[in-house]
Amino acid sequence: MDKNKVEVVISGEVFTLVASDDAEYILRLARYVDSKTTEMKGSRSSANINPATRSLLVSINIADDLFKEIERGERLDASNKALSRENDEEKKLNGDLSSEIIKLTMENRDLRDRIAKLESRLDDTKRELGDYIDAFDAAAPNMKVTPMPSLETKRSYNKGR
Numbered sequence: 582m583d584k585n586k587v588e589v590v591i592s593g594e595v596f597t598l599v600a601s602d603d604a605e606y607i608l609r610l611a612r613y614v615d616s617k618t619t620e621m622k623g624s625r626s627s628a629n630i631n632p633a634t635r636s637l638l639v640s641i642n643i644a645d646d647l648f649k650e651i652e653r654g655e656r657l658d659a660s661n662k663a664l665s666r667e668n669d670e671e672k673k674l675n676g677d678l679s680s681e682i683i684k685l686t687m688e689n690r691d692l693r694d695r696i697a698k699l700e701s702r703l704d705d706t707k708r709e710l711g712d713y714i715d716a717f718d719a720a721a722p723n724m725k726v727t728p729m730p731s732l733e734t735k736r737s738y739n740k741g742r
Contacts, residue, residue: 583601584599584600584601585599585600585601585602585603585604585607586598586599587599587600587604587607587608587611589607589608589611589612589615590611590615591611591614591615591618592615592618592619592622596611598611613643614639614643617639617642617643618635618636618639620642621635621638621639621642622635
């Protein structure tokens with residue numbers, strides 16, 4: 582891979598850096614280090630610190646930033662994995678519920694069909710019973726059978742339905 586040669590300024594000094602990374606990326610890194618160095622120089626507590634110690638403290642600050650970002654990334658990864666597991670569980674539950682809905686819909690359809698058949702059989706039975714009652718009533722005068730009052734009430738009730 583090609584190496585990029587980039588001149589950067591950190592803490593007022595010019596450095597030539599050689600790296601395989603993109604030049605713009607190297608400049609961003611240098612600006613970050615320079616801003617941390619400037620931040621350290623501006624601190625009252627570091628006013629009398631020699632340059633080597635200041636560089637060490639800047640390195641520790643940058644390492645601190647790095648470690649915090651690594652920890653943040655790990656927390657985000659853990660959170661992402663937990664959300665992914667929850668999502669998988671929700672998908673499974675959704676699939677289970679969809680299957681249950683399909684099953685219940687089919688059962689509902691079957692029960693409606695059964696109800697319709699039973700209602701049809703009930704209607705047929707009512708018609709047949711009405712035919713028997715009518716035949717009985719038609720034959721009764723010829724048979725000299727006197728209908729019972731309770732039977733007459735039942736017949737009127739069934740005809741009204």
